[in-house]
Amino acid sequence: MLLSIRSLSKSFPGTKALDAVDFELKAGEVHALLGENGAGKSTLIKCMTGAYRRDSGQILLDGQPVSPGTTSEAQELGIGTVYQEINLLPNLTVAQNLTFGREPRRFGMISSRAQRDMAREMLAGYGLDIDVGRDLGSYSVAVQQVIAIARAVSLSGKVLILDEPTASLDAAEVRMLFDILRDLRDRGLGIVFVSHFLDQVFDLCDRLTVLRNGCKIATEAIAETDRLKLIKHMLGRELDEATEEERRKTTAPHEERHEMLRFDRVGRPGTVAPFDLTVRRGEVIGLAGLLGSGRTESAELLFGVRAAQSGQAHDEAGPVDFSNPRAAIRAGFGFAPEDRKTDGIIADLSVRENIVLALQARRGWTHPVPRAEQNRLADDYIARLDIRTSDAEKAVGDLSGGNQQKVVLARWLAMNPRFLILDEPTRGIDIGAHAEILRLIHQMTAEGMALLVISSEFDELVAVSDRIIVLRDRRHAHALVGDEVTADAIVRAIATPDAAQTQTRGAA
Amino acid sequence: MRRTFTRVLPQLLTLAVLMALVTLFFPQFLAVDYQGGRLSGPVIDVLKRGAPVALLAVGMTLVIATRGIDLSVGTVMAITGAAAAWAIASGWGAGTAVLLALAAGLVCGLWNGCLVAVVGIQPIVATLILMTSGRGIAQLITEGRILTFNDPGFAWLGSGILAGLPVPVFIWILTAVAVAILMRRTALGLLVEAIGINRSASALAGVNARVLLIAVYMASGLCAALAGIIATADIRGADANNAGLWLELDAILAVVIGGNSLLGGRFSVAASVLGAMIIQTIDTGILLAGFPSEYNLVIKAGLVLIILVLQSPNLASEWYFLRRSLTQRREPKPVPSRVKE
Numbered sequence: 001m002l003l004s005i006r007s008l009s010k011s012f013p014g015t016k017a018l019d020a021v022d023f024e025l026k027a028g029e030v031h032a033l034l035g036e037n038g039a040g041k042s043t044l045i046k047c048m049t050g051a052y053r054r055d056s057g058q059i060l061l062d063g064q065p066v067s068p069g070t071t072s073e074a075q076e077l078g079i080g081t082v083y084q085e086i087n088l089l090p091n092l093t094v095a096q097n098l099t100f101g102r103e104p105r106r107f108g109m110i111s112s113r114a115q116r117d118m119a120r121e122m123l124a125g126y127g128l129d130i131d132v133g134r135d136l137g138s139y140s141v142a143v144q145q146v147i148a149i150a151r152a153v154s155l156s157g158k159v160l161i162l163d164e165p166t167a168s169l170d171a172a173e174v175r176m177l178f179d180i181l182r183d184l185r186d187r188g189l190g191i192v193f194v195s196h197f198l199d200q201v202f203d204l205c206d207r208l209t210v211l212r213n214g215c216k217i218a219t220e221a222i223a224e225t226d227r228l229k230l231i232k233h234m235l236g237r238e239l240d241e242a243t244e245e246e247r248r249k250t251t252a253p254h255e256e257r258h259e260m261l262r263f264d265r266v267g268r269p270g271t272v273a274p275f276d277l278t279v280r281r282g283e284v285i286g287l288a289g290l291l292g293s294g295r296t297e298s299a300e301l302l303f304g305v306r307a308a309q310s311g312q313a314h315d316e317a318g319p320v321d322f323s324n325p326r327a328a329i330r331a332g333f334g335f336a337p338e339d340r341k342t343d344g345i346i347a348d349l350s351v352r353e354n355i356v357l358a359l360q361a362r363r364g365w366t367h368p369v370p371r372a373e374q375n376r377l378a379d380d381y382i383a384r385l386d387i388r389t390s391d392a393e394k395a396v397g398d399l400s401g402g403n404q405q406k407v408v409l410a411r412w413l414a415m416n417p418r419f420l421i422l423d424e425p426t427r428g429i430d431i432g433a434h435a436e437i438l439r440l441i442h443q444m445t446a447e448g449m450a451l452l453v454i455s456s457e458f459d460e461l462v463a464v465s466d467r468i469i470v471l472r473d474r475r476h477a478h479a480l481v482g483d484e485v486t487a488d489a490i491v492r493a494i495a496t497p498d499a500a501q502t503q504t505r506g507a508a
Numbered sequence: 509m510r511r512t513f514t515r516v517l518p519q520l521l522t523l524a525v526l527m528a529l530v531t532l533f534f535p536q537f538l539a540v541d542y543q544g545g546r547l548s549g550p551v552i553d554v555l556k557r558g559a560p561v562a563l564l565a566v567g568m569t570l571v572i573a574t575r576g577i578d579l580s581v582g583t584v585m586a587i588t589g590a591a592a593a594w595a596i597a598s599g600w601g602a603g604t605a606v607l608l609a610l611a612a613g614l615v616c617g618l619w620n621g622c623l624v625a626v627v628g629i630q631p632i633v634a635t636l637i638l639m640t641s642g643r644g645i646a647q648l649i650t651e652g653r654i655l656t657f658n659d660p661g662f663a664w665l666g667s668g669i670l671a672g673l674p675v676p677v678f679i680w681i682l683t684a685v686a687v688a689i690l691m692r693r694t695a696l697g698l699l700v701e702a703i704g705i706n707r708s709a710s711a712l713a714g715v716n717a718r719v720l721l722i723a724v725y726m727a728s729g730l731c732a733a734l735a736g737i738i739a740t741a742d743i744r745g746a747d748a749n750n751a752g753l754w755l756e757l758d759a760i761l762a763v764v765i766g767g768n769s770l771l772g773g774r775f776s777v778a779a780s781v782l783g784a785m786i787i788q789t790i791d792t793g794i795l796l797a798g799f800p801s802e803y804n805l806v807i808k809a810g811l812v813l814i815i816l817v818l819q820s821p822n823l824a825s826e827w828y829f830l831r832r833s834l835t836q837r838r839e840p841k842p843v844p845s846r847v848k849e
Contacts, residue, residue, distance in 0.1 A: 013828050305712065329714040343712055348705045348773045353698055360695045361714040368695040411713060 001063070002027040002190040003048075003079075003159050008057030010043055017043040019214045020057070025159065025190040030181060032201040032222075033194045035211035036234055036430035038388065038400030041194050044211065045161055048192075049081045050074040061158065080152030081161040088148055090137030095119035097136050098151050122154045123147070126180055142173035146180060153184060160184065161192040166200055178204050196430060198227060210234055235432045257281050260450055261320065261419055263302065266311030271297045274310050275476035277469075279419055279452075282445045286465030287454045288490045294474035295454045296338055299421045302452070303335040304328040329362055334412035336405070338423040338454070344408040347397030351389050352378035354396045355410045362415065381410035386436060402433030409440065420444065421452045426460060438464055458487040470494060512778060519766060519782035522815055526786060527551075530793035537796060547672045550796055558788030559676035560585065560735040560752065562781045564759035565766070566684050567728030569780040570691075572763050574704040574724050575772030576624060576631035581732040581759055583642030584616045585752030588736035590649040593657055593746035602661035609740075610733045616642070617729025621722030639756070646748035656745035666741025676738045680781065683734060687727070688777040697775075700724060704772030762787055765815055786815070 007020040018040045025031050035041050046052040048059065050068030059066050061077055068074035071081065088097045095116045096103075104114035119132040126146055136144060145165055152160055162181075166174050181204060185191055193205055201208060202222060210217040210233040217233045257280035267274030272294040279285065287295045301308045304324040313320040313331075321327040325335070337343035346354055356374045363369065369377075378392035385406040389399055396407050405425060412420055422441070426434045441451060441464050455461045461468055468485055470478040470493040478493045480486075531537045540549035564581045571578045588609040595605035616638060623634035649655075668675040691697035702710040703717045711717050735755070740746050764770065765786055766779035790811050794804045817823070 013825065303712075325712050326714045326716060335712060337709075337712060342706070343709050346702050346706045346709055349698075349702060353702075357698070357702055357710070357715070358713040360698060361710075361716070363695070365695045365699055368693070368698075 002061070004060045005048070006058040006060070008044070008047060008059070009055045010047055010052060011055055017214050018047070021211065021216045023209055023216065024219070025192060027190050028185055028188050029206040030185050030191040030193050030204055032205040032208035033192055033211070034201065034208055034230070034234060036432050039211040040214040041211055042163070045081065045163060045192070045194065048074070049079055049161065075155045078156045078158030079161065080156030080159065081163065082145065082148045082152050082165060083163045088136055088144060090135065092136060093133050094130065094136050094139070094147055095132040097147060098122050098132070122150050125183070126150055127176070142169050142177065145169070145177060149180065153189065157189070159190045159192065163194045164196070166195060166197060174200065198230065231431060234430070257283055261313060261315050263313045264311055266301055266308045268301055268306060268309045271306060271474065272301060273475040279450045281450060282448050283466045284441060284445055284451045284453055284464050286461035286468035287452060287471060288458060288461055288468050288494070289471030290494060293471040295471055296423055297474070298471065298476070299335065299423050299452065299454060303333055303421055305335070329358065329415070332418040334415060334417035334420040336408045336412060336422050336425060338427065340404055340408055345396045345404050348395055350393045351382065351387065351396055351407055352392040354407050355381055355414055358411050359414050377414050381413065385410055385440065402429040405429060405437065406433070409437070413444070417449065419450045419452070423454045424456065425453065426455065426457070458490045461490070462487050512776070515776050516779045516782055518819065519779050519786065523782060523786050523789065526789050526793065530789065530797060533797035534793070537793070542672070545672060546669045550792060552673065554785065554788045554792050555677045556674040557792065558784050559680045559738050560755055561758045561762055561787060562680040562784035563683055563731045563735040564755055565762035565780040565784045566687050566777055567731030568759045568763050569766070569768055569775050569777050570700060570724040571728045572768055572770060573700050573772055573775035574721055576721070577635065577760065577770070578620060578725060578728045579632065579635040579756050580616065580620060580638035580642060581728060582752035582754060582756040583639050584613055584729055584732035585736035585739055585755065586646040586748050587616060587642050587649070588612045588733040589740035589751045590646040590655065590746040590748055592662070592737055592740050593655040594649050596657040596659045596662055597655055602659055605662055606737060609737050610730060613729040613733025613736070614726050616732070617726035618722065620729070621725030624725060625718045625721035643748055650746050650748045654745050654747045658744065663741050663744050666738050679734060679738060683731065684777055684781045691777065701773050701775065758787055761812065765812070767819055
């Protein structure tokens with residue numbers, strides 16, 4: 001056994017993050033570490049890499065007890081880590097990054113030629129054809145990821161821990177990364193792989209360990225398990241996948257719905273080309289497109305985050321002002337942004353304060369929401385959205401990602417908006433919260449709210465949307481309605497513009 | 509109420525320990541006399557002399573809560589003091605002088621607020637502009653002299669007695685209470701904290717960050733004006749060069765000793781004014797204890813350092829575990845509680 005962890009426990013003030021967790025990693029295997037947000041994966045990793053000190057328990061590396069006090073100590077012992085946010089320096093060259101801390105010296109000075117040679121040697125076998133003299137930041141995230149792995153492997157060389165390495169990679173990049181990881185595995189490394197993507201886990205890994213609420217639930221060989229069993233382990237209950245499929249069939253066809261809002265020629269040069277959008281009561285509009293195709297920018301124009309330079313909006317009562325977020329909120333819009341940490345939550349404020357914030361801002365400072373009303377709203381939404389928190393006074397920053405997202409949703413639901421924009425509502429969220437958020441979307445539209453949902457997961461968009469607008473090169477290129485709404489059609493609309501154009505109607 | 513008490517408990521304890529320490533060196537520290545309708549004694553002196561820093565700390569707390577800082581408050585004291593003295597010297601009377609000084613403070617705050625919220629200059633740089641140029645403005649008003657005046661009504665604000673206590677004590681306590689109530693009984697406190705923690709997220713939730721930012725800098729200017737009025741009234745003259753000199757740093761220190769983070773967010777006005785009293789107790793205490801004057805600043809720095817180390821967030825978890833191990837020893841059986849993450 002390469003690495004074994006025996007009954008490791010770790011507490012934080014008020015929480016037991018890990019409770020007597022066992023974990024074993026063989027040399028030459030890829031071992032998936034799975035669990036919902038807040039299950040204790042990150043804590044376990046941080047205990048292994050010395051970022052946290054464990055309260056009790058044992059870590060054995062090659063049979064020897066070790067207790068790394070810092071990440072660099074862990075690296076020297078042989079445990080290397082690559083985090084989701086790459087911890088390299090983008091403004092240094094690839095070679096400088098790879099040799100950082102042990103630069104080859106000549107007469108006491110760093111020899112950049114030897115440095116580049118060393119870097120090339122380290123990258124040999126990774127199938128990268130790059131100029132190691134260029135700045136790291138000039139390469140794609142996938143390449144940076146591989147470079148981070150190369151650095152971790154050459155520094156440590158026994159255990160490689162990957163925390164959500166594929167979160168921002170596209171399919172081809174994932175394949176390239178997996179080839180490299182399989183190669184490393186065959187060279188005898190033990191790899192710990194943390195991911196929310198179950199497909200990737202089944203594709204790559206040999207064994208898996210599931211954590212739930214700080215406890216180890218199971219360790220199984222991939223060959224002997226299936227998806228359903230795995231989800232059951234992670235959630236502690238069965239997942240009802242039927243609900244979303246039902247949704248689109250039970251709702252009225254979109255032509256019959258009541259028209260609520262109409263945007264005409266909304267656009268901004270250099271951001272998104274002018275587009276039209278009609279919003280009907282109780283419908284879900286999906287926005288699909290590649291990263292950088294103008295999805296988020298479209299949402300920001302509609303909510304006034306960026307002022308539209310052309311176009312206007314109307315509803316039954318007349319023109320609607322959406323020139324800034326405050327005006328858009330007055331018009332009954334809501335917007336849950338993509339990056340919830342920087343644009344969504346107010347981390348140090350409590351769950352209650354985060355939920356009432358938008359409501360309070362609209363009422364104005366002289367009309368505070370009474371405390372009893374605040375408590376009622378908070379408790380109500382904590383129960384309705386199943387927000388996992390010890391109580392309403394806990395700081396939102398201490399919740400897991402999925403629960404933070406639910407708090408942002410609760411903030412908007414408390415406003416009872418008529419048009420709610422959700423930018424990547426399920427990004428970085430575990431499978432349980434994922435299903436719940438989709439269920440919520442269903443519920444909201446049943447009450448007449450219209451939604452605009454942006455997502456990179458086409459299957460998810462297909463599951464929730466009545467129609468889908470496909471963006472390409474900062475233009476609203478196509479609209480898919482009714483039976484045309486399939487993941488396949490989205491991909492075709494993005495990839496082969498001319499073929500798709502013949503199949504789809506004009507933008508709605 | 510109970511929440512506020514728990515919040516300011518560290519500051520209260522610090523103040524109590526400091527007072528005990530001073531009493532050790534100067535036994536009469538806690539003695540209070542009542543003569544001729546007025547209370548007197550070292551403690552009353554601390555309350556009175558601490559007034560300018562306490563007032564500045566009230567405004568500074570709000571600015572710091574928005575993740576800003578206001579370096580100009582000391583200078584604004586000089587400007588507003590000069591404006592008041594000029595009004596009295598021109599024969600406009602005490603009432604007009606006070607109003608003029610308050611208006612000058614608001615204008616200074618508006619200037620700072622616009623630089624920060626509209627132009628988008630970093631607060632430390634934006635307020636540095638007024639900090640360096642403001643004394644020049646004050647000198648223009650006083651025409652380079654120390655502008656003295658004799659107006660019993662105005663002087664009363666600095667050295668008068670009301671119900672046995674010096675008037676400045678009432679001014680800073682009333683200001684602090686009024687601001688605290690304004691913040692907590694309306695939604696202002698929540699909105700100010702929200703923009704301090706995450707301005708972009710607050711703006712997306714519909715909080716009018718720009719107006720709020722301007723408002724807190726104006727509040728800071730107003731507090732500085734009150735401090736300037738007291739300082740000017742106390743010495744019956746406006747000294748453009750020395751009024752409020754370096755007091756912005758004491759005000760920032762008071763806010764920090766009050767446990768408010770310079771990174772913005774959660775704030776407590778009560779803790780900040782207690783911080784101001786802690787600083788004044790140190791200042792007065794060192795003098796009373798009879799140390800040679802050259803030691804004063806070193807001793808002050810040492811005490812402040814100890815206070816800040818004790819409050820350090822890096823030590824917070826150590827305190828937590830220390831406290832937990834103490835309580836666990838007392839309880840017979842620690843029940844392992846499983847809390848969801």
